[in-house]
Amino acid sequence: MLNLFHQFLWAFVDVKRVLNLPFDEPTAWLIATVMLLLILASAAGKLLDGTSEQRLNTAIVRSFNQRIRSWWLMSAVLIAGLFIGEHGTVVLFGLIGFWALREFITMTPTRRSDHRTLFWVLVVFTPLQFFLVAIQGELFLIAIPIYASLFIPARIAMANDAKRFLERSAKIQIGLLICVYALSFAPAILYLDLGSNKQPNVEIDAPVTIESAANEAAQRTSWSHVKDSDGNDINRNKGLLFFFVLITQLNDVLQYAWGKLLGKNIIAPRINTSRTWEGVIGGAATSALLGALFSWVTPFLFWQAAIMAIVISFMGFAGGMTMSAIKRDRGVKDYGTLVQGHAGILDRIDSLCFAAPVFYHLTKVFFAI
Amino acid sequence: MQLTSTLLVATAKIISGYTIRWVDCLPDTCQRIYFANHTSHLDALVLWASLPREIRELTRPVAAKDYWEKGWLRRHIAKTFNALLIDRNEVKVHQSPIDLMIREMKDCYSLIIFPEGRRNPAEEMIKFKSGLFYLAKKRPDLELVPVYLDNMSRVLPRGEILPVPLLSHITIGAPIWLEKGETKHQFLDRARTAIINLKDC
Numbered sequence: 001m002l003n004l005f006h007q008f009l010w011a012f013v014d015v016k017r018v019l020n021l022p023f024d025e026p027t028a029w030l031i032a033t034v035m036l037l038l039i040l041a042s043a044a045g046k047l048l049d050g051t052s053e054q055r056l057n058t059a060i061v062r063s064f065n066q067r068i069r070s071w072w073l074m075s076a077v078l079i080a081g082l083f084i085g086e087h088g089t090v091v092l093f094g095l096i097g098f099w100a101l102r103e104f105i106t107m108t109p110t111r112r113s114d115h116r117t118l119f120w121v122l123v124v125f126t127p128l129q130f131f132l133v134a135i136q137g138e139l140f141l142i143a144i145p146i147y148a149s150l151f152i153p154a155r156i157a158m159a160n161d162a163k164r165f166l167e168r169s170a171k172i173q174i175g176l177l178i179c180v181y182a183l184s185f186a187p188a189i190l191y192l193d194l195g196s197n198k199q200p201n202v203e204i205d206a207p208v209t210i211e212s213a214a215n216e217a218a219q220r221t222s223w224s225h226v227k228d229s230d231g232n233d234i235n236r237n238k239g240l241l242f243f244f245v246l247i248t249q250l251n252d253v254l255q256y257a258w259g260k261l262l263g264k265n266i267i268a269p270r271i272n273t274s275r276t277w278e279g280v281i282g283g284a285a286t287s288a289l290l291g292a293l294f295s296w297v298t299p300f301l302f303w304q305a306a307i308m309a310i311v312i313s314f315m316g317f318a319g320g321m322t323m324s325a326i327k328r329d330r331g332v333k334d335y336g337t338l339v340q341g342h343a344g345i346l347d348r349i350d351s352l353c354f355a356a357p358v359f360y361h362l363t364k365v366f367f368a369i
Numbered sequence: 370m371q372l373t374s375t376l377l378v379a380t381a382k383i384i385s386g387y388t389i390r391w392v393d394c395l396p397d398t399c400q401r402i403y404f405a406n407h408t409s410h411l412d413a414l415v416l417w418a419s420l421p422r423e424i425r426e427l428t429r430p431v432a433a434k435d436y437w438e439k440g441w442l443r444r445h446i447a448k449t450f451n452a453l454l455i456d457r458n459e460v461k462v463h464q465s466p467i468d469l470m471i472r473e474m475k476d477c478y479s480l481i482i483f484p485e486g487r488r489n490p491a492e493e494m495i496k497f498k499s500g501l502f503y504l505a506k507k508r509p510d511l512e513l514v515p516v517y518l519d520n521m522s523r524v525l526p527r528g529e530i531l532p533v534p535l536l537s538h539i540t541i542g543a544p545i546w547l548e549k550g551e552t553k554h555q556f557l558d559r560a561r562t563a564i565i566n567l568k569d570c
Contacts (some may be wrong), residue, residue: 102386112526118533229553304475 020306021261024226026297027239029045031082034246036073047283070348071249082238087134089241093187094130096345100353101126101179103346107330108171117152121172126180128168133184136191149173162347163222175285178322179346179354185356189244190237192360195369196223196299221369223299239297244312244359246287246294248352251287252320258282272324284313299367314357319354324348372451378425381418385411385524386536387417392570393543394514395420400479401512401544402426404501406472406564407483407495408522411532416481416516417450419539426457429453430481431470467503474508485559488527494564499555502537506545512544515560515565540567 021033039243045065077096081089081184105118125148132140153169224237266276291309292302323346381387384482405416413430420428434454447454453473455466470480482504484497505513520537545563547556 102534102536106520106523106531107441110523112522115523115529115533117533118523118535119531123531242455259506 003017004090013210016142020138022085022232022234024234024236025226027082027091027236027242030239030242030246030294031075031079034242037310038075041071044286055331067348070345074245078172078242082242086187086235086238089190089238090134090187091132094127094347097130097180097183098122098126098345100183103344104175104179105172107327108175110171111161111168113159114156114168114172116159117155117172118153119216121148121152121176123300125176128189129180129184132186133191140188144176148176153204155156178319178350180244182357183349183359186244186352188243189241189286189356189360189363190235192224192301192364192368193235193238194224194240194367196362196367211222216351218359223367236299239364240299244296244355244357245293245352247287247291247309247312248316248355249348250290251283251309251316254286254352255279255283255313255317255320268321270320271328274319280314280317283317287313301368304366308362312359315355315358316351319350320354322354370445373387373445377446377449378418379413381411381415383520384532384534385415385549386534387415387539388418388536389539389541391541392567394541396424398424398427398479399476399512400474400508400510401428401514402501402504402517403481403514403541404484404560404564405481405516405518407485407488408490408518409525409527410522411525412521413452413481414446414450414484415521415537416518416539424479427477428479429473431455431483433436433457437493466508467500467507469505470500470504484557490527494561497561498555499553501560502547502553502556508514509547513560514544515542515563516540516569517542518554519568540569540570 006072014088020086043062045068048061077092078313079090081092101122107123110118125144129140129144132143153165156169156172157163162194203290224235226234226236228234250255256274257280259274259276262278262282263274263276266273268275287305287309289309292306293303295302298308370438403416408556413432417428417430429451432447432452432454433478434456435458436450437443437454453470455469459543459563470482474480482500484501486497486498489495501513501545517540519540520535523533524535525532542563545560551559
């Protein structure tokens with residue numbers, strides 16, 4: 001597919017050399033595709049907004065437009081991340097996780113005596129987790145599930161208030177686990193050193209010299225790091241992270257669309273009336289197709305990318321269901337409407353949070369070198 | 370001065386993540402008394418910071434002198450947001466706080482007051498002090514605007530020093546005035562209900 005594009009690409013490649021973009025060519029193409037899709041979607045949203053009164057459900061159009069707005073924001077974050085480097089991306093995800101946890105705790109009733117525990121969770125553990133991701137140790141895997149999970153009940157106990165102790169501990173732990181810990185696996189993808197079954201990419205390989213020929217054996221095995229024509233290191237995992245976020249978000253929409261089109265069998269009517277088996281299966285199938293279609297930006301073969309997309313799809317569904325259950329329990333529909341005027345970040349990233357750890361680990365187990 | 374004021378607004382926004390909603394009331398520079406429920410030391414700062422800039426510059430929070438004159442930082446903050454400090458311990462007949470407020474309002478300033486008189490951690494608001502009534506009586510031209518501050522008690526509850534940066538919400542409702550023949554008790558009750566009604570709208 002890339003070779004096909006390549007015929008038309010000469011002008012673009014020249015521009016890329018002049019600008020010295022901090023990502024490789026497949027990533028550049030992926031971004032271009034996403035931008036085009038977003039522009040088309042925005043135009044469609046504007047059009048629908050005009051005609052919605054008569055023919056379409058206004059609420060659906062509004063939520064569609066809201067979604068597009070948050071996608072613009074999300075791509076802006078990701079693209080900004082491509083330019084400011086891996087650590088910058090981690091910081092941006094850290095801010096998203098912080099905001100999500102803020103929404104989560106705002107919605108969850110806590111007692112006055114939880115105040116200092118909440119301070120620790122929001123002001124200490126949240127930044128610490130993303131710091132641990134950035135320094136690339138193993139500690140980020142256990143900091144929250146072990147240390148924070150033990151710390152939280154102990155700190156609550158010290159506050160001298162036994163009322164609903166277990167419930168309060170669990171609420172804070174689950175919030176930290178989903179909004180911060182799980183989400184932090186997304187930027188952690190950037191630090192993996194991945195290999196690939198694919199042939200090394202011809203366009204990006206440095207010109208063959210004696211020195212590079214000597215390094216070739218080592219070079220060939222690493223998919224993640226390549227050198228551009230000027231010898232600068234390029235991290236191709238940025239493209240993989242983009243792929244992951246893209247599939248997660250598209251899957252959300254696909255599940256919803258399939259559910260609206262064919263949905264009959266609602267999975268759990270008391271939790272969420274718009275999630276149907278038809279939606280889940282249709283979403284997984286189309287996501288697999290899209291995953292295979294975009295496999296050129298990943299270290300996966302097309303069938304591996306399809307399987308990854310199916311896993312993302314099911315995990316995304318699990319995330320959406322879990323968050324729906326929490327919202328239903330609290331009697332709110334969206335985190336966004338909970339506090340008027342807020343964007344409701346948690347509504348958008350619930351699927352991302354659930355899919356990130358699984359995607360990270362599958363990639364690590366099967367592709368890391 | 371401008372820098373610290375910008376800094377204060379930014380800090381208030383980061384710590385309390387407030388959003389503001391005007392219900393049946395529009396931002397205006399006319400002279401108003403914003404009266405709100407009081408649960409946190411941050412209330413005055415956050416409500417002040419959330420107002421549009423041209424209104425903020427003409428709005429003075431009424432605050433307790435004993436708290437805001439303690440230490441360099443608090444004094445500086447109080448000066449930045451142009452707080453009108455009231456001595457709670459020395460309320461004299463010839464120097465009543467109401468007269469002081471009316472004098473300090475001149476013909477341009479609006480005030481932010483907390484008629485409960487002290488921070489109240491409970492869900493239910495306590496009975497209002499009579500200050501609001503006397504203000505309304507002496508200056509019947511003022512718009513009395515009810516404000517409901519939501520979730521501030523969780524951001525910085527009574528007795529805590531470090532704030533937890535949760536999300537809070539400010540609802541500003543339709544102004545009320547003292548009706549003809551209304552007693553003090555009736556009026557204060559109505560004012561209190563005006564805030565309570567904002568909770569659910």
